[in-house]
Amino acid sequence: MAGAAMKVRIVIPLCAAAALVFSLGACDDDDAPPKSEPLCAEAPLPLQNPRSHTLGETFYLPAVLQKDECPSTLEWQVLSAPEGSANTVHSKGSPQPRFTPDVPGDYTFRLGEMDNSRLSLHVVARSPAERFRNHYLTPLYGAARVGDELWTANGAAYTVSRISQVNGLWSKVGEVTVGAWPSALAWRAPLPYVLVAHRGSDTVGFIHRERGVLEDALWVGDEPSGLALSPDARTLYVSLATQRQVAVVDLEQRQVVARVDVGFDPRALVLSPEGKRLFVASYRSGNRIKDTRGTYKAGDDQDVHIINTETLKVDTVVEGVSADLRALALSDDGAELFIAATDGDPEPSQSDANAKPFVHEVVVVGADPARPGYGQVLRRADLWRQAGSGGYVVNPAGVLVVGDTVWVSAESSELVVALDRTTLAEKARVTVGPGARQLVALDAQGTVAVHCFQTFEAWVLGADAQVRATVKLTEEPRPADVALGERVFTRPGGSFAQNHACSSCHIETQNNGLIWRFGPSIWHNARPLQLLAATTPLEWGAYVSNADNFGYQGPSSIVARPVTPQEALGLEAFLESLLGAPRATGHTRLDGSYTEAGLRGKALFENKATCASCHVPPLYTSRAYLPKGKSGEPADVPSLLGAYRHGIYFVKGQARTLEDAVDVALDYVQVPLTSEERADLVEFLRELTPKGAAPLGIWPDTDSNQGVYPDVRPFVAFAEPVDDSTPGKTSAQWAAEYVVLEDAQGQHVPGTVELQGGRIEFVPTAPLTPGASYTFRARPGLPFLSGGELEGERSTSFTVAQPASGQWRKTMKMTLQVPAGPSGTMPVDLLLESLDAPRPGGLTLRILPQRFGAQQRQEVWARVDGDTLRMQPFAIPISPTGVGDAMQITGTVKQVDPSTQDILRVEGTLRIAGPGLSLPGVAFVIVPQP
Numbered sequence: 001m002a003g004a005a006m007k008v009r010i011v012i013p014l015c016a017a018a019a020l021v022f023s024l025g026a027c028d029d030d031d032a033p034p035k036s037e038p039l040c041a042e043a044p045l046p047l048q049n050p051r052s053h054t055l056g057e058t059f060y061l062p063a064v065l066q067k068d069e070c071p072s073t074l075e076w077q078v079l080s081a082p083e084g085s086a087n088t089v090h091s092k093g094s095p096q097p098r099f100t101p102d103v104p105g106d107y108t109f110r111l112g113e114m115d116n117s118r119l120s121l122h123v124v125a126r127s128p129a130e131r132f133r134n135h136y137l138t139p140l141y142g143a144a145r146v147g148d149e150l151w152t153a154n155g156a157a158y159t160v161s162r163i164s165q166v167n168g169l170w171s172k173v174g175e176v177t178v179g180a181w182p183s184a185l186a187w188r189a190p191l192p193y194v195l196v197a198h199r200g201s202d203t204v205g206f207i208h209r210e211r212g213v214l215e216d217a218l219w220v221g222d223e224p225s226g227l228a229l230s231p232d233a234r235t236l237y238v239s240l241a242t243q244r245q246v247a248v249v250d251l252e253q254r255q256v257v258a259r260v261d262v263g264f265d266p267r268a269l270v271l272s273p274e275g276k277r278l279f280v281a282s283y284r285s286g287n288r289i290k291d292t293r294g295t296y297k298a299g300d301d302q303d304v305h306i307i308n309t310e311t312l313k314v315d316t317v318v319e320g321v322s323a324d325l326r327a328l329a330l331s332d333d334g335a336e337l338f339i340a341a342t343d344g345d346p347e348p349s350q351s352d353a354n355a356k357p358f359v360h361e362v363v364v365v366g367a368d369p370a371r372p373g374y375g376q377v378l379r380r381a382d383l384w385r386q387a388g389s390g391g392y393v394v395n396p397a398g399v400l401v402v403g404d405t406v407w408v409s410a411e412s413s414e415l416v417v418a419l420d421r422t423t424l425a426e427k428a429r430v431t432v433g434p435g436a437r438q439l440v441a442l443d444a445q446g447t448v449a450v451h452c453f454q455t456f457e458a459w460v461l462g463a464d465a466q467v468r469a470t471v472k473l474t475e476e477p478r479p480a481d482v483a484l485g486e487r488v489f490t491r492p493g494g495s496f497a498q499n500h501a502c503s504s505c506h507i508e509t510q511n512n513g514l515i516w517r518f519g520p521s522i523w524h525n526a527r528p529l530q531l532l533a534a535t536t537p538l539e540w541g542a543y544v545s546n547a548d549n550f551g552y553q554g555p556s557s558i559v560a561r562p563v564t565p566q567e568a569l570g571l572e573a574f575l576e577s578l579l580g581a582p583r584a585t586g587h588t589r590l591d592g593s594y595t596e597a598g599l600r601g602k603a604l605f606e607n608k609a610t611c612a613s614c615h616v617p618p619l620y621t622s623r624a625y626l627p628k629g630k631s632g633e634p635a636d637v638p639s640l641l642g643a644y645r646h647g648i649y650f651v652k653g654q655a656r657t658l659e660d661a662v663d664v665a666l667d668y669v670q671v672p673l674t675s676e677e678r679a680d681l682v683e684f685l686r687e688l689t690p691k692g693a694a695p696l697g698i699w700p701d702t703d704s705n706q707g708v709y710p711d712v713r714p715f716v717a718f719a720e721p722v723d724d725s726t727p728g729k730t731s732a733q734w735a736a737e738y739v740v741l742e743d744a745q746g747q748h749v750p751g752t753v754e755l756q757g758g759r760i761e762f763v764p765t766a767p768l769t770p771g772a773s774y775t776f777r778a779r780p781g782l783p784f785l786s787g788g789e790l791e792g793e794r795s796t797s798f799t800v801a802q803p804a805s806g807q808w809r810k811t812m813k814m815t816l817q818v819p820a821g822p823s824g825t826m827p828v829d830l831l832l833e834s835l836d837a838p839r840p841g842g843l844t845l846r847i848l849p850q851r852f853g854a855q856q857r858q859e860v861w862a863r864v865d866g867d868t869l870r871m872q873p874f875a876i877p878i879s880p881t882g883v884g885d886a887m888q889i890t891g892t893v894k895q896v897d898p899s900t901q902d903i904l905r906v907e908g909t910l911r912i913a914g915p916g917l918s919l920p921g922v923a924f925v926i927v928p929q930p
Contacts, residue, residue, distance in 0.1 A: 485574025493559025519916020601684025707865030
């Protein structure tokens with residue numbers, strides 16, 4: 001019986017032929033239920049782990065079957081709970097009964113009085129740092145006034161904080177554990193609860209104000225981002241970013257009663273004062289200045305949808321507003337809609353002083369149908385270029401109207417700017433914390449709070465734009481290098497790039513829907529960033545070898561702001577931590593598992609449609625570079641995991657829906673499908689996410705699998721730890737069963753595994769054989785603590801180096817002859833320092849450039865295989881701000897000191913790549929440093 005449970009990774013043993021007993025304990029004959037009791041519940045969802053459920057997350061119980069022999073009144077009930085628990089099961093409103101634990105410990109549930117339906121749940125309280133997974137579903141509207149308090153949604157910390165005035169001073173007075181990536185809050189009297197949108201859990205949570213706990217969480221759809229409450233506090237409107245919908249929730253019934261189709265990527269919401277009009281903005285819309293590549297179609301510039309809340313129909317669509325609409329606010333009288341946005345022209349060179357690639361602005365739209373100009377742009381202000389501006393205002397992300405003042409926050413510039421409501425002229429500005437977004441009016445005296453999500457702070461400003469208080473909201477949940485890297489990613493650049501950041505194109509690390517000029521005759525869709533450690537090389541042109549290199553290359557070459565070594569490592573850590581979509585989408589089952597339509601589509605994807613020949617599971621990419629892709633030009637094959645949420649597809653962005661993307665792909669492979677098959681294939685792509693744990697890196701990898709030293713310790717990494725909740729079996733035992741090293745004959749190499757979080761390292765018992773080939777495998781079925789298992793094999797093959805022909809000195813000098821014009825070359829010198837604590841499997845070299853004042857201190861991995869030198873790609877400065885990617889590095893040992901066996905000279909070639917740049921065959925020489 002237990003073996004059957006292990007096979008499907010459902011932790012509920014079968015204890016009788018006629019009925020499932022939902023018990024985590026062992027079953028024996030004395031406990032077997034009477035066979036006369038019918039089975040009245042479906043099987044549990046397969047990707048939940050009831051042995052180790054996280055406090056703050058909602059658990060979904062098996063759906064009740066509608067059968068003649070089952071009572072129609074059957075409902076799940078809490079049979080036992082830890083002391084202090086008061087939450088109950090909610091049987092209606094969502095596709096399956098749900099329970100949100102309020103305290104850690106052991107719970108038991110039963111379906112009515114049926115003893116054959118008991119289910120046990122073990123709930124664990126985990127710290128924010130333990131829960132953090134970087135899906136980067138940041139809190140866009142993460143602050144709200146609740147009575148006399150300010151409440152904040154803490155995003156990456158998975159908590160909500162309460163801020164209040166105590167003896168005249170603003171301070172934190174409480175914190176509540178909630179679901180994944182809380183992003184927005186809403187409250188009105190007389191509600192006894194505060195509503196919170198969980199972007200990572202696809203739910204709207206109900207926080208009991210008096211008890212200070214999450215009492216329930218209602219499934220509403222994928223990535224709920226914005227909330228708006230009706231004046232009578234009975235109806236909640238929820239924007240669903242990836243589904244192009246607004247969900248309408250009856251709060252008394254706690255169920256979604258309607259869905260309204262709107263434009264692409266809806267997030268910001270605001271209701272008119274009387275509640276009759278709901279304004280919904282597309283976060284990523286079409287820019288006003290259309291590109292000439294022919295990628296835009298009619299309807300791609302629908303910026304604001306105005307919904308009649310009585311009919312639940314879209315009455316008006318506002319076009320021509322801006323490209324990225326981040327926040328909305330209404331004037332006190334409801335006459336004008338203020339929009340914080342970024343627009344621009346992506347076609348001219350960004351270094352052109354007369355071009356406007358980015359225009360950070362406030363746009364005013366008529367909001368009252370009884371007044372002239374309803375649904376039209378009334379006026380706008382370029383926050384940097386307008387007369388009287390105090391300087392750059394990059395990525396405006398919050399807007400608030402208080403009397404005759406419009407407050408605007410800028411998340412990249414760490415600013416709040418006060419504007420005159422009528423003229424939009426700047427009146428004042430004040431520096432606040434990084435990630436400034438939601439603005440909240442706190443009192444009648446004009447006091448304003450700004451939520452700085454990156455540093456988990458609330459800043460309180462007076463009506464005079466002076467700082468009154470700064471309040472820490474929660475402890476930092478992110479690793480320090482990831483937090484630093486996020487700031488590098490979102491801060492403005494230098495020189496020509498002072499008016500934008502990496503995040504200005506990669507909106508929330510996705511794309512922004514614009515086709516940008518990346519070089520001479522190169523126009524590309526900004527590629528979404530996710531699972532970068534697992535899917536190298538990077539960028540459509542595959543000119544970035546890895547995120548380590550991009551830590552230097554991106555800031556220097558793209559935003560003209562060279563970084564310190566610490567900042568480069570931080571940016572690498574941040575980029576490699578990006579996971580993309582969570583497991584569940586708006587189309588999967590509630591735990592993220594496939595529906596029947598999704599499974600049919602999966603079979604088509606892997607067989608008839610031939611998609612899997614390029615998008616190979618489990619990464620859903622072959623990691624190949626195609627000479628001619630679907631856009632008609634060379635392209636790296638992207639991963640399709642979580643691609644449903646991107647919204648703009650292919651190098652040229654020629655598909656702006658998933659359905660259109662499938663049509664382009666089917667035309668490319670010339671495979672005819674019926675309309676039903678096409679619908680199933682689209683459904684599979686809407687449900688395609690990692691079903692066990694998101695894949696991170698594996699090593700040795702494609703750029704480091706030749707000439708590996710015999711002491712190599714290969715590893716594979718995932719976003720979740722291996723399951724340690726199975727009775728009688730540790731996570732190390734699971735890993736040892738599924739993670740193996742094999743020789744060329746397929747025999748297992750003796751060794752042990754070492755685990756650190758989701759990283760699994762294999763340690764061979766003895767050094768590997770020189771010249772031999774090996775394959776390192778993480779096999780399907782590896783179970784993870786969060787539920788689910790590895791769907792497909794993650795593997796890498798490598799060869800072991802022959803004994804080196806010479807000994808590497810402590811410090812060597814590498815000189816490259818970089819082409820510098822039609823007739824000459826430019827020497828570029830690099831110092832190579834061998835580190836005393838090398839990474840197993842090769843040499844660890846620290847690269848120190850000797851030109852352009854570069855701060856680079858990059859560690860790379862190298863090997864001497866006989867007389868062949870091999871190095872991992874590294875970043876190379878080729879101008880004061882330009883950094884290229886040095887790849888395909890191979891050299892030959894030409895001279896060895898016969899007395900010391902020291903290597904005296906290595907000659908070889910490499911390729912330098914960058915945006916619009918490909919320099920193959922660049923010669924280099926390595927000699928000892930004098």
